[in-house]
Amino acid sequence: MALKRVESIPRLLKRSPDGHKGNYGSILIIAGGRGMAGAAALCGASALRSGSGLVRVACPAEVQPTVASFEPSYMTYPLPCDGEGLVDFAASRPVLEKLVQKADVVAVGPGLGESDDVLELVRWAVESAGKPLVLDADALNALAKDVGLVDRLETPTVVTPHPGEFARLTGMTTKLAKAEREPRSAAFAARNANLVVVLKGGGTLVTDGDRVYVNTTGNPGMATGGAGDVLTGVVAAMLGQKLAAFEAAQLAVYAHGLAGDIARDDSGEVGLIAGDIADALPDAFHHGVREQEIDEEEDDVE
Numbered sequence: 204m205a206l207k208r209v210e211s212i213p214r215l216l217k218r219s220p221d222g223h224k225g226n227y228g229s230i231l232i233i234a235g236g237r238g239m240a241g242a243a244a245l246c247g248a249s250a251l252r253s254g255s256g257l258v259r260v261a262c263p264a265e266v267q268p269t270v271a272s273f274e275p276s277y278m279t280y281p282l283p284c285d286g287e288g289l290v291d292f293a294a295s296r297p298v299l300e301k302l303v304q305k306a307d308v309v310a311v312g313p314g315l316g317e318s319d320d321v322l323e324l325v326r327w328a329v330e331s332a333g334k335p336l337v338l339d340a341d342a343l344n345a346l347a348k349d350v351g352l353v354d355r356l357e358t359p360t361v362v363t364p365h366p367g368e369f370a371r372l373t374g375m376t377t378k379l380a381k382a383e384r385e386p387r388s389a390a391f392a393a394r395n396a397n398l399v400v401v402l403k404g405g406g407t408l409v410t411d412g413d414r415v416y417v418n419t420t421g422n423p424g425m426a427t428g429g430a431g432d433v434l435t436g437v438v439a440a441m442l443g444q445k446l447a448a449f450e451a452a453q454l455a456v457y458a459h460g461l462a463g464d465i466a467r468d469d470s471g472e473v474g475l476i477a478g479d480i481a482d483a484l485p486d487a488f489h490h491g492v493r494e495q496e497i498d499e500e501e502d503d504v505e
């Protein structure tokens with residue numbers, strides 16, 4: 204069956220004058236590992252810059268002070284880790300179970316690295332967390348080792364693979380994943396009604412198996428390490444602000460690309476780094492998403 208093409212951009216709910224941080228999403232980010240503190244920090248800061256009420260970053264204890272030092276506005280929680288500086292899942296589980304109870308959304312993956320424990324962590328997130336999920340990077344590499352987990356997703360879940368990760372998930376070559384992006388990503392999303400696939404790259408695709416959105420924002424300056432870690436935080440923030448998974452993913456890729464375009468207009472494509480995209484998110488939401496909301500409401504009144 205043909206995919207329904209979606210073009211209109213969803214809006215964020217207007218904030219109530221008496222809104223408080225509990226109304227805009229408590230986000231739990233499980234990310235980071237030796238040498239990849241930055242992935243957790245970019246993700247956490249981006250969730251905040253996209254409107255989340257409260258962000259908690261759980262990361263291996265070895266990198267927790269580093270992650271904390273990047274940004275005072277999120278909270279950090281040290282997870283017991285192994286000798287490689289990666290998460291020790293059995294020892295971390297009690298901490299994570301407490302944290303997940305306080306969360307509206309759980310994002311897993313950036314910078315976690317690859318190990319059997321990361322796979323156990325992803326199994327736990329899918330089977331026991333009971334919250335909307337965003338799975339990226341090493342969470343997807345773990346999922347690729349037990350792809351049947353996808354069929355057991357019981358909460359809205361957005362996966363955000365780049366073509367290399369999508370190829371691992373589906374067992375196809377990166378070349379094929381890039382050549383047949385729409386049918387391949389839609390077929391994967393159709394495996395589970397809770398699943399939305401964001402296949403990244405120029406013209407990022409968002410699909411739930413029935414609908415597809417092709418993103419119009421973004422530029423090749425965003426081909427820079429950490430740009431995807433930023434997106435993970437934005438998707439989590441949109442879910443935390445009560446958008447359904449498809450709309451959350453759609454608005455996230457749109458705003459993320461817009462932030463990339465704002466950063467590019469400022470510094471050019473060559474010198475653009477992921478932190479510039481995170482820093483431009485407020486501008487993207489303020490001028491690109493919120494004003495659009497106001498315009499549309501004015502139109503409604505007329």
Ligand SMILES: NC(=O)C1=CN([C@@H]2O[C@H](COP(=O)(O)OP(=O)(O)OC[C@H]3O[C@@H](n4cnc5c(N)ncnc54)[C@H](OP(=O)(O)O)[C@@H]3O)[C@@H](O)[C@H]2O)[C@@H](O)CC1
Nearest residue numbers: 239240241242313314315316340341365366367404428429
């Ligand atoms: N500051 C930090 O802490 C940062 C930490 N990070 C963390 O590093 C970890 C590893 O993640 P990663 O994505 O770098 O490695 P990996 O999955 O092997 O992907 C590379 C492979 O995929 C392919 N490929 C990628 N994009 C493609 C495209 N558009 N189109 C086509 N192919 C594409 C590419 O294929 P190639 O083109 O080279 O053949 C290559 O083989 C992860 O935890 C992440 O969160 C990073 O986020 C950086 C900042």
Ligand SMILES: Nc1ncnc2c1ncn2[C@@H]1O[C@H](COP(=O)(O)OP(=O)(O)O)[C@@H](O)[C@H]1O
Nearest residue numbers: 365403404405421422423426428429430431432
């Ligand atoms: N040529 C491009 N045009 C538009 N966006 C791009 C381009 N290259 C990369 N991006 C965006 O940058 C991000 C890169 O994500 P990813 O590959 O996961 O990076 P990382 O893992 O280093 O954070 C994605 O959102 C992707 O869509």
Ligand SMILES: [Mg+2]
Nearest residue numbers: 340365431432
């Ligand atoms: Mg990535």
